[in-house]
Amino acid sequence: MEEKINALVTVCFLCAILLTFTIADFCSEDRLFSEYENRILAAKPELNRETLRNGSYMKDYEAYVTDQFISRDTWITIKTWGDTCLQKRAINGVYLGKDEYLFQQHLEEDIKMHLADDKIELLKTLVERYHAKIMLVPTADNIMSDKLPVNAIYYDQKKFLDQVTAEVGAGNVIDVYEALEEHSREEIYYRTDPHWTTLGAYYGYQAWVSGMRRFAFPYDTDKLVTVSEDFLGTLHSMININRKPDSIQIFPETLKRPVSITYDFQTHSQTLYEDKYLETKNQYGYFLDDNHAFIQIETGYKNGKEIVIIKDSYANCFIPLLTPHYEKIYVIDLRYCRGKLYDLIDENTTSLRPDVLVLYNCISFIRDFMYY
């Protein structure tokens, strides 16, 4: 009898766990968007004959139930904790590095899938047509490799950059690698986000200036202004455990003269920095209003010079530093814009020979660079 009571208690206890979450999940409301994962969560799918027959209703319903499961973010945190107990140093494609640094994992096998050689060919055509300058920025795992976990593997971007330089010509490439490596002990990359910091962008700027043989605008790194101290970037979202947040800084010199910005030929703005993002998880969007296909910037520096920047998000914190050099800056993000690249450049610039700069981090270049 005692055995039976004991068994009953066990059954009730274990089933209660399952039932509690089931009922709580039923009662909880659906979320539209996950700040932590920075994506839209699956919504309830439509139930009709067709979706039932081809099985898509079932798949979508399962995705819906999983995405909307109660306390999803907490469960993900528990999972990450479980992984750290197993002494894993890479969770969900993110390395847990020393000094609280997180690094995105880039493995040779994944990179090899993308045809880097074809992309370098595309670069060569741009160089021929526009005398474009190529600025490919290595990611943190290459520059701060001493902070990676012991024996962590990473894709060697120096080799890739050497290949690019050989094919495109050393005169057309801005060597950021050396500049960043010199300052690798400083905070040139965010701890919780794959982007470089404003300081890192500044060293990139110095490399650009020297490569373009221009005079450097005297930015003062001692006068950097901190606009946020609680930035937790996308790398943090991927693992969801407590981390020291990053600070976002800007050079106040970039605010000296007024700017007029047009996004995608529609929206207008008078500032390079959009404060509204600092209230959200995606604080890096503060720079140039996150992602747009086409941006026209009219700076306050009337010198008649123009530049077209073909870029990924790494450029967003770099572009404000270029404002003293150009009257007009055109920014093209190939992931979002449709239409032919050459037309976009030729139809929008007024001068005969605008500067053209291709600015990507190495990984998104290999992965995403493509134009028609």
Next chain:
Amino acid sequence: MVFSSVLFLFRFLPIFMFCYFLAPGRMKNLILFLGSLVFYAWGEPVYVLLMLFSTVSDFFIGRGIAASRNRRKARGLLILSLAINIAVLFFFKYADFILQTINGAAGTDIPLLNLPLPLGISFYTFQTMSYTIDVYKGKVNVQDNILDFGVFVTMFPQLIAGPIIKYTHVQSDLHTRKADICEISYGCKRFIMGLGKKVLLANNIGILWDEVSAMKGGDLNVITAWLGILAFAFQIYFDFSGYSDMAIGLGTCLGFHFPENFRYPYSASSITEFWRRWHISLGSWFREYVYVPLGGNRGGFVKQIRNILIVWILTGIWHGAGWNFLIWGLWFAFWLILEKMFLKKLLKKLPMWTGRFYMMIIVLIGWVLFAVEDMGAVLIYLSAMFGLNGIPIYDGKSLYLFGEYGVLLIIAAFGSLPYIHQIAGRLKGDNSGYMTAINRVLEKVLPALLLLISIAYVVEASYNPFLYFRF
């Protein structure tokens, strides 16, 4: 539908169990049958009809066999049942393999069927065949109730991934069964253990195998290759035995008594013993319905070898339609025959660890055949394992993988041996009042923790395949 999913754990299972336990006695089979159809049709909205066809045809053939007055008619019906099941299996599982082989050998270009494999087809066809064979042999009573028969074939705990249930296992339970509270308690704990094995051990160690198998053959060194195949060995064990645990646990809650499917196979000290501990229900099926009818070990040694070869070719290709699976079966047949001839006697004379070491090597080489599939790649992998490709034994990547997965591999190794079972047994055996109290607390708290952590991994999972789903 997969057991280790939010959908199953927090929708299907609670709703099903609620309906099932509230339903009056005779309604329970109806609920179980309908629930199982929903479970199966959820993943296979079209192939559910194929499963129903197989069920209905064998139901009527079974009745026909039992009712027929002469042996010849009964035999004819039995052959019909076997033919239908094997034809269905052949068509959906092996047709393309045969076509590819013909194309390759004869240079023809017959288009492949490219049919997706119906879920569980290798399980339910074997189950229904065991029924018609046993009715013919007079071993079981014919099932006159089509619903009860339907439950036997389709019940969701073992439908997708076994254990392969012979009709004898459930014959009486189909009609009358009651799980008492102690059995339900055991079933819950068994289910949770299986869930933990799958999502905490199998899925995670599987990532190591994914990384290694994605590497170019030329980059594999000794350490990496061994780490990789060990990872696979643990993945497939915890995946499959975990799924069997969940099936047995659920079945027990419903009042059924499914046979064990795994008994710590990696603790075996010979290949013969390994196959008595691995996927027991399959070995048992082939023994009863192929090996023994062929004569087994009666009729001389040559005949026995022939019988062993036939059974193992079939066992191999049951696991997959490919040459590598056939060779995998033959690989074991070879060692089994050697053991029967002299090896087993020899191993008995040597210390125990030699047998276990020998078993592990043979099994791991077998897993390379099983997992890598392409024969050329298999040879490259094997040569890497034995240091024959001329590169240094380890490199940075090996060290990294060892650091990442070392703890998990040790836990997996420990979990694949009977130590935990023995420790638990000793704890339970202690009847002193104070130990009983501790046991009572542990047997609630440990499964609860395991369940919670498993839920976390299930919710997080983007990686949740089940390896034996291709069957």
